[in-house]
Amino acid sequence: MTLAHGCTLCYKGAKMVLFVTGRCHRSCWYCPLSSERKGNDVIFANEHRIDAPEQAIEIAERMSALGTGITGGEPLLCIDRVALYSKLLKNHFGKEHHIHLYTAQAPTQQELEQLVGIVDEIRFHPPRACWENIGESDFIASAKRAKEMGFAIGFEVPALPGLDLLIPAFPYLDFLNINELEWGETNADDMRERGFELADGVHNAVSGARDWAYEIVKHDKVHWCASSFKDSVQLRERLRRIAENTARPFDEVTEDGTIVYGVLELHPGTRDAVVARCRAFLEDEGFSDCGDHVETAWWLLEEYKDKIPGKKSVVERYPDGGMIVEMTPL
Incomplete structure (x- = not known):
């Protein structure tokens, strides 16, 4: 498949991760956020806690970032903050600085209008509970609106049983990213209750997650993102970019x-x-x-x-x- 542009930059370690808030209107049992971030209205640029856009720009400069991935929590609960940071990043680095946004909401027309020209790619995260009726969901209606307004559009979901239920969404998407289900400090009890186990003692991947995606990843719009890749390639490349700019x-x-x-x-x-x-x-x-x-x-x-x-x-x-x-x- 052809990777989403945001993913090609992540492969190079060239995207700063901008965590704009830990607040969220959902309580997905599989959410892997740390207790430091989950539910807290805090901002991080990569691993650094910040409180001003200028600090995000400094951190992006230190890694020679070619783009930014905005995540949370639910970023659209702080859409003014998303717009402010995105606008200043674009103004500083130029319109070619690629910005993608994760959201578990279906953005309204008004919300999308706030992001036109400053966010390039929107990655919807429809919660597992709505997959059975994805074709009639607000996510498809919002994805169609966003596509018409010039955004690149995709779904990004964790590997869970039932991924094939998302196939009806394909005509409205540029891509579907499937992240290997990961064990975290705040979802460990929920994982155990469901009988899940770690795949190995090295990474946070959950045993069996790859099998749930076995068939759907054959589709040319689908990309599988392994937990080991995030640890051994994506993070390593980002650290190397930072080290090259900051090492004494x-x-x-x-x-x-x-x-x-x-x-x-x-x-x-x-x-x-x-x-x-x-x-x-x-x-x-x-x-x-x-x-x-x-x-x-x-x-x-x-x-x-x-x-x-x-x-x-x-x-x-x-x-x-x-x-x-x-x-x-x-």
């Missing part, structure tokens, strides 16, 4: 897009003397005085570990101040 001279960028560096802990009584010694041994290669610790190339810290006092470790983390993946004592 002494950071080592890995194939997975993480950065590796050395950390030397400082104590108040010896801080000045230790920093002076760091300057003597490390200044040519660079180091960062962070107050209570020094950060520098991990191999330099290992080379001079017997000449510079203090507790030392090698840190691997997501770039741009992201999550620590591993910390190894030297």
Whole structure:
């Protein structure tokens, strides 16, 4: 199949993820949102919590983003916020900055008019309860309106039993994306109640989800998005783009897009003397005085570990101040 344009940019890790709110008018049992986001009116750009469009633009710049995916919660509960962020992103990066929007609502004519020219692609998420009558649903009526107004239109749903019920929607869609059903901290109890199990101990995929999509993915409008792909390709490529733009001279960028560096802990009584010694041994290669610790190339810290006092470790983390993946004592 030909991928939706938003998906081709995601494959490259070139889309910023803009989470505009955790509020939602639905309570889908399979929703995998974290407790930090679910039900809370918070905004995140990638993994960073923000409160202003300018911050989203800065984060998009740090990854050389070619587009933005707007998600939630239910973004249309904050449609003015969606419009504001989308407009400013388009103004800053140009009309070619591709913006797609997820929604579990069927947007009205008025709502669609607010998004014309600033959102390029709408991905409807019809809840499982309405699949049996999808052809007569508000989602089809809204999709037809949106298509006439110039939006690219698709459905994006999790892999659940009954996917074939969505086939009558195909004539009105440009694409159907099926996401492998994922286990999360807030849906774990519902998963267990339904007898679902994890497919393996590495990813969050639910066992059997791929089988439910086996037949429908043969259609040329259908794309299967695996949980492992999101972890091993999409996220990795996005991290690599961020790392290329934000890594310091002494950071080592890995194939997975993480950065590796050395950390030397400082104590108040010896801080000045230790920093002076760091300057003597490390200044040519660079180091960062962070107050209570020094950060520098991990191999330099290992080379001079017997000449510079203090507790030392090698840190691997997501770039741009992201999550620590591993910390190894030297």
